Amino acid sequence: MTNVDADIAIVGAGAAGATLAATLAEFTNKRIVLLERGGYFTHEFFDQRELDMSLLYADRGSRTTVEGAIPVQSGECVGGGTTINYALCFDPRQDVWNEWKRDVGLNGFSFERAANDYGVLGLNMASSLAEVRRRINVHSPLDDEINGNNHALAAGCKALGIPTKRHELSMIDCIGCGYCAQGCAYDRKLSTMVTYARDAQRRNVQLIHHCDVESIQFAQRGATRAPTGLAATVRPTMSGSEKNSVAPGPLALAVKLVIVCAGAIASPALLQRSRMPDPDQVIGRGLVLHPILPIAGIFDSALSNYRGITEAVYSDHYAASHGLYFESLFRHPAATAASLPGIGIDQFAIMSRYDKLAGCAAMLVDSSDPRNRVIWDDARGAPTIIYRLSGQDKGRLRFGAQRGVEIMLAAGAKEAVLCTEEPLGSLPSARFSTRQDAALCERLEFRPCETTLLSSQCQSTMKMGEDPKRCAVNSRGESYASRNVIVCDASVFPTSCGASPMLAVMTLARYQGKRIANELARYGM
Amino acid sequence: MDRRDFVLAGSLAAAASLRWLRQGGLFAFADIAQAPEPSSAPLQEANGVFAAIVRAVLPFDDARFAAITPIQVETRANESFSLDKDPSIQRNLALFGDLTQFATPPAWVSQAELALYPAEDDERSGPSLVPARESADAKAFQTASARWPSGTTSFAALPLAAQRAYLGLWARSALGTRRRFYQAMKTLVMSAAYSMDQTWPVIGYDGPLLHVRPS
Numbered sequence: 001m002t003n004v005d006a007d008i009a010i011v012g013a014g015a016a017g018a019t020l021a022a023t024l025a026e027f028t029n030k031r032i033v034l035l036e037r038g039g040y041f042t043h044e045f046f047d048q049r050e051l052d053m054s055l056l057y058a059d060r061g062s063r064t065t066v067e068g069a070i071p072v073q074s075g076e077c078v079g080g081g082t083t084i085n086y087a088l089c090f091d092p093r094q095d096v097w098n099e100w101k102r103d104v105g106l107n108g109f110s111f112e113r114a115a116n117d118y119g120v121l122g123l124n125m126a127s128s129l130a131e132v133r134r135r136i137n138v139h140s141p142l143d144d145e146i147n148g149n150n151h152a153l154a155a156g157c158k159a160l161g162i163p164t165k166r167h168e169l170s171m172i173d174c175i176g177c178g179y180c181a182q183g184c185a186y187d188r189k190l191s192t193m194v195t196y197a198r199d200a201q202r203r204n205v206q207l208i209h210h211c212d213v214e215s216i217q218f219a220q221r222g223a224t225r226a227p228t229g230l231a232a233t234v235r236p237t238m239s240g241s242e243k244n245s246v247a248p249g250p251l252a253l254a255v256k257l258v259i260v261c262a263g264a265i266a267s268p269a270l271l272q273r274s275r276m277p278d279p280d281q282v283i284g285r286g287l288v289l290h291p292i293l294p295i296a297g298i299f300d301s302a303l304s305n306y307r308g309i310t311e312a313v314y315s316d317h318y319a320a321s322h323g324l325y326f327e328s329l330f331r332h333p334a335a336t337a338a339s340l341p342g343i344g345i346d347q348f349a350i351m352s353r354y355d356k357l358a359g360c361a362a363m364l365v366d367s368s369d370p371r372n373r374v375i376w377d378d379a380r381g382a383p384t385i386i387y388r389l390s391g392q393d394k395g396r397l398r399f400g401a402q403r404g405v406e407i408m409l410a411a412g413a414k415e416a417v418l419c420t421e422e423p424l425g426s427l428p429s430a431r432f433s434t435r436q437d438a439a440l441c442e443r444l445e446f447r448p449c450e451t452t453l454l455s456s457q458c459q460s461t462m463k464m465g466e467d468p469k470r471c472a473v474n475s476r477g478e479s480y481a482s483r484n485v486i487v488c489d490a491s492v493f494p495t496s497c498g499a500s501p502m503l504a505v506m507t508l509a510r511y512q513g514k515r516i517a518n519e520l521a522r523y524g525m
Numbered sequence: 526m527d528r529r530d531f532v533l534a535g536s537l538a539a540a541a542s543l544r545w546l547r548q549g550g551l552f553a554f555a556d557i558a559q560a561p562e563p564s565s566a567p568l569q570e571a572n573g574v575f576a577a578i579v580r581a582v583l584p585f586d587d588a589r590f591a592a593i594t595p596i597q598v599e600t601r602a603n604e605s606f607s608l609d610k611d612p613s614i615q616r617n618l619a620l621f622g623d624l625t626q627f628a629t630p631p632a633w634v635s636q637a638e639l640a641l642y643p644a645e646d647d648e649r650s651g652p653s654l655v656p657a658r659e660s661a662d663a664k665a666f667q668t669a670s671a672r673w674p675s676g677t678t679s680f681a682a683l684p685l686a687a688q689r690a691y692l693g694l695w696a697r698s699a700l701g702t703r704r705r706f707y708q709a710m711k712t713l714v715m716s717a718a719y720s721m722d723q724t725w726p727v728i729g730y731d732g733p734l735l736h737v738r739p740s
Contacts (some may be wrong), residue, residue, distance in 0.1 A: 051539075063541070333716060344685075355728065421693075
């Protein structure tokens with residue numbers, strides 16, 4: 001048994017946890033431990049192979065909704081999702097945060113630069129965002145960094161009169177290898193693994209990876225409940241990982257403040273495992289997945305779209321009306337073959353032209369339905385993820401499918417392909433040559449395990465707000481069920497944050513880190 | 526842990542399929558006492574079933590795909606995913622391979638369907654009750670199998686075109702558990718095949734760029 005004494009434990013070293021650890025270390029002299037379930041893999045380990053790099057993902061990529069219909073991908077490594085994402089940066093959407101202020105009575109989170117939230121000098125969203133943007137070099141890619149795939153999306157949209165925009169990305173001098181999702185082998189993507197996690201370590205934060213946190217332990221004094229520590233197990237370090245700071249085996253952490261940053265699946269799961277009181281059954285409920293429907297186009301000439309910046313162009317033209325973003329998407333061969341419709345020579349007619357494929361996706365900002373939820377299953381030792389698309393969201397995805405097919409055809413594709421086995425009217429498989437064919441998307445049923453849907457942006461399972469009946473934590477991220485337990489990650493968003501969430505999560509973490517550093521007395525420190 | 530173990534643990538696309546199969550797959554809701562034992566005759570044919578699935582899922586009938594052989598894919602899949610050593614996966618393959626079980630699926634399939642694939646308000650496929658789904662499958666099987674050699678009771682013995690049609694019945698089955706099995710098999714076979722460097726030139730994929738890693 002290893003015993004570690006600290007003031008603050010942060011569970012999860014991803015977008016939120018690493019940023020928070022670095023921020024707290026910058027503004028306090030408290031003893032901080034940063035815990036990560038996955039390993040600590042750095043650029044030398046990333047070999048750009050789909051199969052090998054699955055160990056950077058939660059449960060090695062095996063996490064899905066209960067029917068197996070939608071993979072629910074998150075990063076499980078130092079850097080978390082930022083190690084395996086496409087570095088998309090969307091500023092926190094002020095309209096969404098204002099809506100949350102109205103709906104659940106959020107305090108703080110001022111977007112004015114002059115605001116001093118909670119009486120803390122300079123504490124506001126605008127300054128936190130500016131600091132994060134600077135640290136991870138948020139910028140738009142240059143014209144010569146746009147690959148053929150992104151040009152295809154832009155051209156298809158333009159032909160249909162749909163305006164497009166250029167993503168902002170957290171990279172520096174990208175070489176365009178196309179393997180963001182397998183970890184950047186060149187340290188050109190500024191994940192929190194190469195930024196805030198290292199800042200934190202330089203400021204003496206103790207990083208413990210390969211660490212399974214089993215539960216938060218509490219003491220009850222009168223009506224007040226407060227954590228005394230964490231029970232955890234450190235697994236042996238996998239080969240290829242950096243060394244760990246403690247030996248493998250059971251780990252007992254004595255801490256005063258626990259900050260949960262494990263993401264929208266693992267955060268509620270940890271609190272459920274810890275038997276956190278939940279009288280109104282809000283923990284884990286309202287899961288948002290941002291389901292992604294891939295659409296491919298078959299072109300005449302070689303495009304080699306697996307190279308270059310994978311996502312550089314998008315359209316939010318249908319975001320307000322349909323909750324849909326159109327974005328670039330390209331995947332490596334094994335994942336592509338597993339998704340393209342059909343088998344045998346029928347599928348090979350598409351797969352043999354892999355280098356002539358372009359891909360885009362319709363990403364749905366889905367509604368937060370309390371029936372969609374995460375439940376920790378003690379027997380299996382894993383979370384059960386219950387998620388079904390609402391009728392309305394299916395309708396939006398049908399529209400997204402049709403528009404996506406039209407975009408690919410307008411971009412010059414000879415055929416557009418949907419990754420579905422569903423029969424669509426007269427079509428023998430989901431391959432579309434004309435706009436008339438595209439209208440058949442109206443028939444899509446989205447039965448589970450028939451159409452490829454992806455997801456990697458889970459949110460909203462530990463909602464923040466000032467109504468304890470509907471929310472799990474208050475505006476400060478503090479649990480309603482226990483003192484000195486804070487949740488700070490995408491799970492606290494009351495609904496979808498309305499875009500790819502990384503930068504909103506990091507801004508939130510920077511903001512809460514600065515707030516906590518100025519309110520230590522509130523936590524008995 | 527050896528580097529090779531990472532690969533054995535499964536690919537991103539394949540990991541979910543493997544996990545489901547290992548935890549029971551089609552048998553997840555079965556009373557395992559009633560399920561066939563790993564030593565029974567149908568299970569000994571499970572390897573033959575997987576070999577036939579590999580040949581049906583991949584385009585070996587296209588000359589351009591000659592870069593790899595079915596045996597290589599089988600070997601890689603078994604090495605990577607231990608399909609041949611897992612009794613649960615073997616049981617699943619045996620059930621899939623037995624054509625006589627399709628029209629009247631075992632009772633636990635209905636239980637799994639009820640538990641995991643509840644009727645939805647906007648379901649367009651008519652009455653969304655499990656018996657209706659089962660009879661839709663039975664009807665589709667009757668239509669498809671009318672064109673197959675009569676008396677064939679095993680998937681492995683069907684001609685290639687009929688094997689693909691049978692896989693198609695699973696792909697588009699009214700039962701969610703069957704669609705999931707199809708997706709699992711397709712994912713495992715595709716992952717095994719397209720993670721082999723030899724298949725990459727066939728499809729115009731240049732592979733990893735690491736040889737130009739800047740210093």
